[in-house]
Amino acid sequence: MSSRTLKKIAGKIGFAILLAAILLFTVFPFYYAILTSFKSGSELFTVEYWISSFDFANYAAVLGQGSFVKSIWNSVLVSFATVLIAMGFGLTAAYALGRVQFRGRSAVLMIVLGVSMFPQVAVLSGLFEVIRAMNLYNDPLALIFSYTIFTLPFTVWILTTFMRQLPKELEEAAIVDGASPLTTLFRVFVPLMWPAMATTGLLAFIAAWNEFLFALTFTLTDDQRTVPVAIALITGGSQHELPWGNLMAASVIVTVPLVVLVLIFQRRIVSGLTAGAVKG
Template sequence: MKLGMRSKKNIEKTFLYIFVVVIFIYFVFPFWWAIRSSFTSNTFLFTKDFSLLPPEWTFDHYIGVFREHNFLRNILNSIIVAGSTTLFSLVLGSFAGYAVARLKIPGKVLIMGSILAVSMFPQVSILGGLYQLLRSMGLIDTYPGLIIPYTAITLPLTTWILQNFFRDLPKSVEESAYIDGCNKFQTLYKIVIPLSIPAIVTTGLLTFIQAWNEFMFALTFVINPEMFTVPVAISMFTGASQYEQPWGQLMAASVIITVPLVLLVLIFQNKIVEGLTSGAIKG
């Protein structure tokens, strides 16, 4: 009987490992293929011979990305826009999330339902009206012209995640702060925020990635190539003729903008897991 149960567990464990390996390959292989293509010379880029490693290593595509395009400026634009969006979303989302989680607000359920409903709006449905609004304010081709819409589309997710975390914090900690003379605002930034670092890191990374990868608003609200963010800049890469696509440079640029995000996730993976699972188990 014990032998049969042990054999069954081994089979289940084997299938689990196989499933994990398949999922890992499914998600990692496209990124590895992009890296492989970025280091492959044009001579071997479109050959039918399959190989996991470049037949001939070259850095020409990476050099071309920076030599033939203003890619450093595009990266700086994305850092400014995504970084500012993350900062504003975290600040506003912290206040909103704490208010929803702790204050007695009439219609709290309706407020959170509205937040979720707004986050589900397709971007294309508000694109025209938002463009007219930004143009009338003189914000086309400016950083605020991207930061403000980005903050608006990322704020619902930020508020939702943070209010869930704030709601699960023990009230006794805040009550102790009130006894010591702290008001609501002091309690938030002296007590609640330091205790919520895992949730803030998780939310900040999700917000940063969403703003970093956003394409539709950046394509519509920016006309000057000097103000392009990296997704728009990459989409504008052209070859020697209108019928040629510089796939090597496209892959190199994709790797350049993806690697920092991967490194951030790996560095803060413990905080991310802690933030996503906070409140899942209560003792």
Template sequence: MRKHTPLQLLGQVLFWVIVVVVLFYVLFPFYWAIKTSLTPPVDLSRTALAAFPDSITFQNYVDVFRGQPFGRNLLNSLVVAVGTVLISLVLASLSAYALGKYRFRGKTALMYIILAVSVFPQIAVLGGMYSSIRALNLYNSTLGLMLSYLIFTLPFTVWVLTSFVREIPNELEEAAVVDGATPLQTLVQVLFPVMGPALVTTGLLAFINAWNEYLFALTLTSDDRARTVPVAIGSFSGASQYENPFAQIMAASVIVTIPLIILVLIFQRRIVSGLTAGAVKG
């Protein structure tokens, strides 16, 4: 049996200490949200700092859907996120095919512009976006939110898919051209099946960004029934102006977070492989 030196043992101990600290830092807020959501409101102030609640109730989850259209808000978030992902993937696939497989003047500059747009602060374009949405009569609408969300989802999907398309062997495209396929047929029938992992990855990450977005949803909606869940949770109010419904807020946060956790756990391998696509070659 191989013996470890004291320095190696110290390194292993430090490694696992760091792992435990990171896991605690990441998982503890979610545990505290679940614990608070299961605590009766009357006991919350008394046992706020307790590690475990004295009693457990699911009434907070029921109350989330009472008094406010939280079910409608969930549906709005789902429609907006799915719609944003579909529009982003369609436009990004066409753009990535052109940027990854064709040479034209200004291509490098265009890629840098796309990268710059992806890191542009939302607050800088909020005023112009608000005026545009009002002018298009899309205020308080899911379509207005979809179009506004494309500002941060589309550049990201274009950049990732372009890196992936660039690494697809040219022989596949050349074989399709020899068979008489048009560029659109080549993209749909030949490249799309190969781009599956990248499409899943970029689509899932775009979905998470659209699902969690708050600033645009707050600015471009005023009707409670048109809001998405982040804004709806932020507008929860208690029975009086002096009461904050912490238990209901935590219950709503858990409801909103669980689907994302499930999606990430299912597609975690595809996320890693999709993000690292094109990282070896330039």
């Protein structure tokens, strides 16, 4: 064998090792959570690298708790409502920002971007007061209201980016036809924006589903909580007696739908992330 082919083979092997390392790095913790969720009792305390048993006891225990099932419902409700609100306000705003040239446009874009950078804790006490005043404390509705602070800015931002990319001719035809801006938006743009809207909606959904700080602060009782808070507050007798099996089963339950969504829509998500450079 010549040194050239040797070098080529070595390169290929190196590349394969690199790929394996990346795959291990990204997938292993999730795999290990699944592995743990199938173990029960004393099995938990022996480290294993392969799935050896399929014991659904942890899943049964978690789903048997009414409050955990309720928190899944709360999360679903809050996430869907948040997405709908962000879409409703975001779509019209994105049309104005993406298609109309007017004074103050970049100022509005700055405000939108600025709000998306807000540290959540900076509005915590102010929001708490507003929520108290609206009598929404310990109510998932308070979360729908407060999540708008992060879903709306990036919805506007990404939809504006997509809206800008559509050709001018489309709109010119509608204007020549005398269509009103609202008709133009819903008849011309919305049908073309479906992919972008799906992307944005999915990102907003994931952001709302994963939110923790507001959910932790604005809810108090088990049956009003969302899933992340429910999981964070699963406790045993002490720090050393955390029911790890149950915890991992709960984690898998709330993560699997997201992972499936992400795998199906991966192309869309990538285009959305790069269009808006949103936070994860």
